[in-house]
Amino acid sequence: MIEFRGVTKQFPDGTVAVHEVDIVIPPRKTTVFVGSSGSGKTTLLRMINRMVDPTLGQVLIDGTDVATVDPVALRRSIGYVMQNAGLLPHRRVIDNVATVPLLRGVSKREAHAHALELLDTVGLDRSLADRYPSQLSGGQQQRVGVARGLAVDPNILLMDEPFGAVDPIVRAELQQELLRLQGELGKTVVFVTHDIDEAFLLGDQVVILQQGGFISQAASPAEILANPADAFVADFVGADRGKRALHITDVDGRQVVVDGDGRPAGVLTS
Ligand SMILES: Nc1ncnc2c1ncn2[C@@H]1O[C@H](COP(=O)(O)OP(=O)(O)OP(=O)(O)O)[C@@H](O)[C@H]1O
Numbered sequence: 043m044i045e046f047r048g049v050t051k052q053f054p055d056g057t058v059a060v061h062e063v064d065i066v067i068p069p070r071k072t073t074v075f076v077g078s079s080g081s082g083k084t085t086l087l088r089m090i091n092r093m094v095d096p097t098l099g100q101v102l103i104d105g106t107d108v109a110t111v112d113p114v115a116l117r118r119s120i121g122y123v124m125q126n127a128g129l130l131p132h133r134r135v136i137d138n139v140a141t142v143p144l145l146r147g148v149s150k151r152e153a154h155a156h157a158l159e160l161l162d163t164v165g166l167d168r169s170l171a172d173r174y175p176s177q178l179s180g181g182q183q184q185r186v187g188v189a190r191g192l193a194v195d196p197n198i199l200l201m202d203e204p205f206g207a208v209d210p211i212v213r214a215e216l217q218q219e220l221l222r223l224q225g226e227l228g229k230t231v232v233f234v235t236h237d238i239d240e241a242f243l244l245g246d247q248v249v250i251l252q253q254g255g256f257i258s259q260a261a262s263p264a265e266i267l268a269n270p271a272d273a274f275v276a277d278f279v280g281a282d283r284g285k286r287a288l289h290i291t292d293v294d295g296r297q298v299v300v301d302g303d304g305r306p307a308g309v310l311t312s
Pocket of ligand 1: 053054055057058059077078079080081082083084085086236
């Protein structure tokens, strides 16, 4: 379990990125931070592995304040996947995946064998292992980024807009892959996005942030849709514009569910 207790982050230039955040991130579930640009999502995420330290308050992992843990050791024990995959361009795919285990002292043979298994896990052919990142598609690079994040077998996987830079079709594939992986691996995933649809698809818990790093609501997608905490949330999730309002129409005796834009969403069965 990860817990933020009264966490505020003010940068030296005076910008308050995160304001008095209290939140519990349950284990083995996916929690998504969602909000518009500059609402403090990345800053919150980076406080988990001490890439950023809070100005006030505490971040605890299983009851231990991360401020008491060596930052390098902490970072090497937590998976981190970033936008554009963040791969090292002059290193082969297999070396990119094996980077952190090698730094932790795992033998090269073992690290490479595990890296090949991880390519299987993320749905990449092992024949790609010897390529360089520039010889892969954007979606393949992201998968390598996920494999690298999983390479130390972390309990916690941090993902910062990992699918932001790929086209919508590849993005939908990667989202489904993450759902599959999460079903198999059961990591504590903390995922950042500015896309509410992605948040609702992936999140067991969705945390909606406003400018200034305030949490408007933290709940399951169903709870947020049913009971948006305030007008900001209602607007952000599109509830008040009828975007997500579903209704039922009768087509040849079958009840078809149609969304606010008139698109069929499914058929009602009893
Ligand atoms: N090192 C820094 N120094 C000063 N201000 C910063 C620093 N890093 C972030 N900020 C500011 O803190 C606020 C929150 O930034 P953050 O990157 O956490 O937001 P975000 O929600 O992740 O945004 P985006 O979706 O654009 O990545 C912004 O106003 C940003 O300009």
